[in-house]
Every structure is written in structure tokens, then in C-alpha cells.
Amino acid sequence: MIPNIISTKGLSKRYGSQFVLNDVSLKVKKEDIYGFLGQNGAGKTTTIKLLSGLLIPIKGNIIIDGMDMNNESRKIKKIIGLVPQDSSFYDNRDALSHMIYYGRLKGLTKKDALEHSNALLDRVGLKQAKDKTVGHFSHGMKKRLGIAQALLNNPKVLILDEPTNGLDPVGIRQIRELLRELNNNKITIFISSHNLLEIQEICNRVGIIDRGEMILEDSIAKIRHFESNGVITVGVYDLTPEIINLVESLEFVVKTEFKSENILDIFVNYEEDAKPEINKLIVENGGRVFKLIENSLSLEDAFINATKIQG
Secondary structure, three states: OOOEEEEEEEEEEEEOOEEEEEEEEEEEEOOOEEEEEOOOOOOHHHHHHHHOOOOOOOEEEEEEOOEEHHHHHHHHHHOEEEEOOOOOOOOOOEHHHHHHHHHHHOOOOHHHHHHHHHHHHHHOOOHHHOOOEHHHOOHHHHHHHHHHHHOOOOOOEEEEEOOOOOOOHHHHHHHHHHHHHHHHOOOEEEEEOOOHHHHHHHOOEEEEEEOOEEEEEEEHHHHHHHOOOOEEEEEEEOOOHHHHHHHHOOOOEEEEEEOOOOEEEEEEOOOOOOHHHHHHHHHHOOOEEEEEEEOOOOHHHHHHHHHHHHO
16 A cells, blocks of 8 residues: 555644634645645645645644654655745846755755756756846746755655646646656655646646635546546447346446447446446457447536535
8 A cells, every 4th residue: 555645634724713724634645646626715825834834733733754743844844845836036146056045055065056956957947047047037937946946855745836827838738747757756746736637637636625625535537437427438339238238237337328229328336447347348248349438527527516516
């Protein structure tokens, strides 16, 4: 079983008399790319500030890589890289001197800060711009510089708040490819975003927060399946009553509906991908499959359905 690297239990935060987080519990497995979703004001940024030790909850606890934030926050901060929604930079500094400056603040020697800074700027695609002042950087370049800065301490966990906000399609693709590369290098990634299509493209698990409360957390595949009708449409040449009976005998099949001469809708109640087993059964019994589609919702549709249920 893959261990959790981030877990919270009963996390609550209040500003004045108003709860912005109420009993939030979430689990991020080691080497996940975890998407954290919610509408404006749902509590995403507050949660990120709590996970990174910038805020203290009024109750609940945070465990990161086996350490308790209540009494080991300094150790936790050493293994976290944080990319806030709006990173602040010194516009009159060039990218390399900026990185060296923050490297030194993180405790690196001048030599190590220089080596790490050059390597990271190359890694995020800013090698050719390292001597350019940050004030002349595009929005996308600043996003990549923020990620490079967050990687200075070789973090186990990278936390990003709206990393693609305001980027054009090319910039979004560059950030996506960079995050995949980092994840392939064993870094766990926690992303807060409004871009649901991007989350669906890059993440393997998501949590949905609504008005300060966690309402859903699971793999993207399961969320899309459970929020849909669980219908698989199969097109089969030589579809016979015998084949339909065999399909209906499968344990996870609720019912079937014959749509036309060659089209069958199969209603399933199954946590895993049922398509391979259905395809194998049909082919082994003489059917020729030309279409096999699961009518699951997009993550965007599933998100809207989930938040509507709460409303």
C-alpha cells in the first residue's frame, strides 16, 4: 500500500466568527499529483497556508512525511516547496541573482546556491533568461521562476496555488510538462486550481472542498464514474441474445438496454474499469466489437454535480 505523505484530520480555521475551514480531512499519497478543487472562497488558499505552516489551525492536525506540524513545523518546512498564487520578486534583480539570494536564505553556501540556481533555471526552461531582470519577465516566466525558487531546498512535496492562472495555452502546457517531470523524479505535487480540464489532464487524485468542507476525495477515474450513470455503450457485429445473456450474468452488470441492431447499453456498478472484461467476453463468444465507450462525465461535470448536491 502506498503511504500517505500528507494527511489532515479535523482541520478548522476561523476568521472572526466565521469558519473558513470546518473539519477538513484529506490524504495525499506519496508521489501523487493531487488536485485540490473548489470555487472562489471555498477555502483552498487557507488550506495551502495551513499545510505550509503559514497559518495555525484553531483545531485539527497536519501530518507531513510522518511529522506533526504542531511540534515539527521547522522540519516540515525543509521538505516543502511552496509556489503561491502570486509570487513576489525583486524586479531589478536578474533571475540568477534572485535564485542565489533565496538559496542563501535557505542556508545554502554561495557555491551550492550558484550551482543549484543554474541547474534549476535550466530545468524550468529559463537558462537563456537567467541574466534578464525579472521585471521584464512574462507572466509565464515568473511562474517558472517561482517553481525554480520552490525547488531550491530539494523538496519532497511541492505545493502550488493556481500555477496556471493567467497563462496562455503554451504556458499551461510548459507548466504541465514541468510538473510531470518533477513528479517522475519522485516529488509529490499538491495543486490548487480552477482549471478543471488541466487537473483532469495531469492529476491522478483530487479533493473537492466547498464552503470550507471537504465533500469528495478519490481518484479522478472513480469520481467521474460515481458521478455518472455508470453506462458503457458497446457496438457489436453479430450481437446475439446469448451474448446479451452472458453480459447480464456478469456480477457487476445491473442491466442492459438494447438500443439498435448492433448497439447495447450496459449499466454497471463497479469501481474498476469494466470495459476489458466485457470486451473479452463478447469476443470469445463470437461478437465483433467496433465500439466500446464508457459514458463517464468530465471532471468539470462531476465537480459541478458534487457542489450542487451540497447547495
